[in-house]
Amino acid sequence: MKELVIISGKGGTGKTTFTASFAALAKDAVFADCDVDAADLHLLLKPEIQQQEEFRSGLAAVINQDQCTHCGKCREVCYFDAIDATPVVNNFACEGCKICSYVCPVAAITMEERVCGEWYRSETPYGPMVHAKLGIVEENSGKLVSIVRQQAKRLAEERGKSLVLIDGPPGIGCPVISSIAGTTLVLVVTEPTLSGIHDLQRVAELTAHFRIPTFACVNKADINPGMTKEITHYCAEHDIEMVGEIPYDLIVARALVHHQTIVEYAQGAVTQALRHIWQRLEQELAVRGL
Secondary structure, eight states: EEEEEEEEETSSSSSHHHHHHHHHHHHHHEEEOOOOSSOOOOHOOOOEEEEEEEEEEEEEEETHHHHHHOHHHHHOOOOTBBSSSSSOOTTTOOOOOOOHHHHHHHHEEEEEEEEEEEEEEEEEEEEEEEEEEEOOOOOOOOHHHHHHHHHHHHHHHHHOOOEEEEEEEEEESSSHHHTTTTOEHHHHHHHOOOHHHHHHHHHHHHOOOOOTOOEEEETTTOOOOOHHHHHHHHHHHHOOOEEEOOOOOHHHHHHHTTTTOOHHOOOSHHHHHHHHHHHHHHHHHHHHHH
16 A cells, blocks of 8 residues: 655645645545645545544543532632533633542543544545544644544555555644655645745655655746755755646636646646656656555
């Protein structure tokens, strides 16, 4: 089973837009949206949900109102002011520290695993997909990413697919680590700006730590040719293959407005660049599958 992850050092570089185009070009893949905090791959792949499951993680206090004597001790010790005068626990404020359950004289407070989001198995016009939605202000996104990856690999095994194509989260934090650890290849999408090269460097250090073969492409490369050259030079010095430069074109925005992937909407320079990048990635995946 091979896994290709598309990531970026920050949001807004075009990572998800390109992943959707790769999904349209792929012939034998399962798709996974691991950007669970702000999932949007579904906007282009148009999945029809076939299975929906709760994501449970972390503990929250629950007060048995019939058993509670309203002594107020739980409110006194709650550092996060998560218990009101009723007393009812505010799940958004509760950190699951268990102090209230320890001090309750009648054992009216229990700690229960809470629902933090949902994950889905879906069908798209391009193939099967696993995606998720983390609840508002909820944590443990890395754990949910791991579930999405596990389910995508399981779905690939069930369907006889050889590739899991992953839209990773931005940044270098826990969700990104959960997305890339143990994968076959990583493609970093960056842009020709100071922040773009800085974010590429941070991501490259992360993938180097995990010893994952890393490739890069520059989106909107022609808006700052000088910075694009700097990025190409950096990649050459750090054993990162530059697989393509995508020109700036308003056709990308038009494709998104029409909820279509770029490679299906138009056959211009951007589509040609994306097809070239995909062909190179396919070649590398084929070699690593031997």
